[in-house]
Amino acid sequence: MSARVCFVALIVGLALAPRRAASQTDNDQFREDTILCDEAYAHLTTCCPGLNASKIHCTYFYSSGGCDDDTVETLPAFTIDESNCIRSMSCSDLVSSGICTKAETPGSSPRVCP
Amino acid sequence: MSAWRTALISFAAIATTSAAAGAETQEADRPSTLPRATWELGGGAGLRTLFGLNILGGDVTARLGLQATPRVGTFGECSYFRGNTPAGLATETVSCGVRLDLRPVAGLRVGGGVEGVYFDIARPSDSDRISTLGIGLIAFVRYIFNDSPQRILPVSPFIELQLDYVSLDTLHNPVAFWGPTLALGIRF
Numbered sequence: 603m604s605a606r607v608c609f610v611a612l613i614v615g616l617a618l619a620p621r622r623a624a625s626q627t628d629n630d631q632f633r634e635d636t637i638l639c640d641e642a643y644a645h646l647t648t649c650c651p652g653l654n655a656s657k658i659h660c661t662y663f664y665s666s667g668g669c670d671d672d673t674v675e676t677l678p679a680f681t682i683d684e685s686n687c688i689r690s691m692s693c694s695d696l697v698s699s700g701i702c703t704k705a706e707t708p709g710s711s712p713r714v715c716p
Numbered sequence: 717m718s719a720w721r722t723a724l725i726s727f728a729a730i731a732t733t734s735a736a737a738g739a740e741t742q743e744a745d746r747p748s749t750l751p752r753a754t755w756e757l758g759g760g761a762g763l764r765t766l767f768g769l770n771i772l773g774g775d776v777t778a779r780l781g782l783q784a785t786p787r788v789g790t791f792g793e794c795s796y797f798r799g800n801t802p803a804g805l806a807t808e809t810v811s812c813g814v815r816l817d818l819r820p821v822a823g824l825r826v827g828g829g830v831e832g833v834y835f836d837i838a839r840p841s842d843s844d845r846i847s848t849l850g851i852g853l854i855a856f857v858r859y860i861f862n863d864s865p866q867r868i869l870p871v872s873p874f875i876e877l878q879l880d881y882v883s884l885d886t887l888h889n890p891v892a893f894w895g896p897t898l899a900l901g902i903r904f
Binding site: 633 | 766767768769801802803804805837839840841842846848884886887888891
C-alpha cells in the first residue's frame with residue numbers, strides 16, 4: 603500500500619515539478635550582479651595602482667545540455683554584496699585593506715570585500 | 717559659457733514678457749485656430765536609478781503634436797538621454813512615445829504617456845556594451861509661458877519636470893529603471 607502511494611506521489615511530483623528545457627543557454631548579461639560587478643571594476647581600476655584588471659571578469663554564462671554533467675555556469679567575479687562593498691569604499695581604504703590585491707584573484711578567499 | 721548665459725537670459729526675457737502680458741487667462745478659452753499642429757524642442761538634466769546605481773546625465777527631446785483644443789493636446793516624442801554611473805559607466809537611452817497634454821489652468825500642463833525604450837550601458841570589464849529594449853510610463857508637470865491660443869510671441873518657453881519608469885526586457889526580470897528629468901524648452 604505504502605509503495606503504491608510512494609509511486610503515485612513520485613509520478614505526480616515529476617509531473618508538477620518545474621522543469622528546465624532539455625537544452626538551455628543564458629548569455630544575457632543584463633543582470634544586477636554583472637552590472638554592479640562592472641561598476642566595482644571601474645572603481646577598482648580608478649583606485650588601485652598597478653591593478654591587473656584583465657584578471658577580473660564580470661561575465662555571466664549558463665548552459666545546460668539537459669543533464670547535470672553538462673551544466674556550465676560562470677558567475678561574475680564579485681557578488682552583489684562584494685560589489686556594493688567595493689563601491690562604498692574610498693580609494694585609500696581599498697588600497698590599505700588589501701582589497702586591490704585580493705580583487706585580482708577572486709575566489710582565493712571567501713570574500714573579496716570586506 | 718557665454719552661450720549658456722545668453723540662452724538663459726533670452727529664456728528669462730521671453731518668459732518675463734509673456735508673463736507680463738497677463739491676458740492669457742482670458743484669451744485661452746476664446747475661439748482660435750485650433751486644432752493646431754505644433755512642435756517642441758527641449759533639454760535638461762536627469763537622474764535614472766538602475767540596480768541602485770544613480771545615473772546622472774543630460775536629455776534632449778523633440779516633440780510633434782496637435783493642440784486639439786485649448787485644454788487638450790497630443791504629442792509624439794523622441795528623446796535621447798546620456799548619463800554616467802558614479803564610477804563612470806556610460807549609458808544611453810533612446811525613447812519614443814506618445815503623451816497626452818492637459819491644461820487645467822492657463823500655463824500649467826500635466827499629463828502622461830507611454831514610450832518604447834532602447835537602453836545600453838558600457839561594460840569596462842570586457843570593453844563592450846550591453847543593450848536591451850523596454851516599455852516605459854511617463855508623467856509630467858510643466859509650465860508654459862505665453863500659453864494662449866492667440867500667442868503674443870511666436871514661441872512659448874516651458875519648464876518641465878518629468879518622471880520616467882521603464883521596465884526592461886531581460887531574461888532576468890523584473891528589471892526597471894526610473895527617475896526624474898528637469899528640462900527647459902521651446903514650443904513653436
